[in-house]
Amino acid sequence: MADDARFAFIVEWYEELAARTRTFQFFYYSGSKSIEMFDIKTRKMFLKTNISASPIELQDLYIGASINVLGRQLKIVDFGDEFTKRKLMSKLERTLGYVMPNSLDKLGEIIHAIYDRGLLISKLRLCKVEHNDAYRLHEEDNKQSAMNINAITSGPIVAFELVGENAVQRWQELVGPTDPSVARSEAASSLRARFGKDLLHNAVHCSGSPSAAARELEYFFPSCSKATFTNCALGCNTTLCLIKPHAIKAGLAGKIIMAIQDGGFSFNTIQMFHMEKANVEEFLEVYKGVLHEYPGMVSELASGPVIAMEIISKSTDNVAEAFREFCGPMDPEIARHIRPRTLRASFGVNKVQNAVHCTDLPEDASLEA
Structure with a gap:
């Protein structure tokens, strides 16, 4: 590829004030990471910028992905030209995986293995x-x-969409043979060898072919309608944890979930989703005028996917307070000095990119969760 190759996509943006969906040509220059957007109806330039503060990478751009550009949540719906389609089609293959009910306690380790293999989790629920x-x-x-x-x-199971070059085959190789006993002899480092018990309890599922992946993805993550799965949320003695976009992009989601599970907590429900800036502002409104980091906190949560978990624990009568202590001080630098084993001490970067959001006030726990 050229140093500043241009990749073209068709994107949609829902404009809330006008209550309409607008369609744009979206050009991404891989060398400079600059962006151009043209309104398809008017054929006029809508936006031109270099997102240097929070660069979008080429791997973030695939059909079905949501990206945030200057506070606008854009959904990629198609390739914009044959060059982009030819260059990226094989690199952006999608497949479906899910963690079986008996292996949810290993979810963090499984997600970490997925990131370690170089695959991207684009959807999860x-x-x-x-x-x-x-x-x-x-x-x-x-x-x-x-x-x-x-x-x-x-x-319950946890299903996810994986994206990457030859994703179907690579996910199959990571999962291993169907029978865990065979996996332990033929693919000792595979997920089924590590976490599977027998044919009935073999830890994880992988799509058998690209066509099977497409069918299964449409069931778990339908393109045209909302899924109607049973709501597993409890809302009683629970609290909220959001894994922030910067941590997901850095491949830390698996390690964070591992730490949560090793810390005596579990989750009753979990989902990856994107938050519109207006929704983030409302969600974080309690911090407005209180923390000068508020604008940065809003930008961070709106910058990419978050993983939301309803946290539970059998070892405490006040999950909200116990989990807040487990997350540690808001400032990771302070956390590393006084609470070095907390989540923010281990995975945080600064006050804004501090790995996780948790409910601060016990009385807000049921509202946020």
């Missing part, structure tokens, strides 16, 4: 699959259909 849907999901797998259906419907 906890859900409960019903029997009828499970039959449809495994219609191509006649031999183990009943076994898979019993496993997938025995409790």
Whole structure:
């Protein structure tokens, strides 16, 4: 590729004030990381900028991705030209994976392994699959259909979309053979070798082919309608944790979830999503006029995907307070001196990019969660 190759996409932006969706040509220059946007209807330039403070990387740009440009949440809906399609199609293959009910306590380790392999998690959610849907999901797998259906419907699972070059094959290799006993002899470092117990409890699922991946992704992350999965949220003696965009982009989400699980906490529900700037401003309004970092806090949460978790714990009657202590002081530098084992001490960069947001006031826990 040229040093400043131009990649073209079609993006959509929902303009709240006008209550309309606008479509743009979006040009990204890989060398300078600069951006140009043209309104497709008027053919006039809408925006030209160099996002040097929070650079968008080429790997962030794929069909279905949401990116934030100067407070505008853009959704990439198509390639903009044949050059971009030809260059990026194989590099941006998508596939589906999910963690089985019996292995949710290993979710952090599994996510860390995914990032370590160089794959990107673009979507993630906890859900409960019903029997009828499970039959449809495994219609191509006649031999183990009943076994898979019993496993997938025995409790909540965490499903995710993975993006990367040859993602289907690379995810299959990371997962390993279907039978964990075979995996331990043939692929000892695979996820099923490490976390699987038997054929029924083999830790994780991977799509068998690109066509299967497309079908399964449409079920878990439908393109045209909202999914109707059972809501697993409790809302009683729970609290909220948001893994911030900078930590996700740095590949730290798995390590943070591992630390949370090792710290005696778990989650009742978990989901990756993007927050519009207006929603972030409302969510963080309690800090407006109180913390001078407020504008930066808003920009950070709106800059990319967040992972939200409803945190629970069996070891305390006040989860909100216990988890706030576990997160540590807002300033990671202070945390590293007085609370070195906290999340912000371990994974934070500064007061704005401090790895996680947690509920500060116990009375707000049920509202945020």
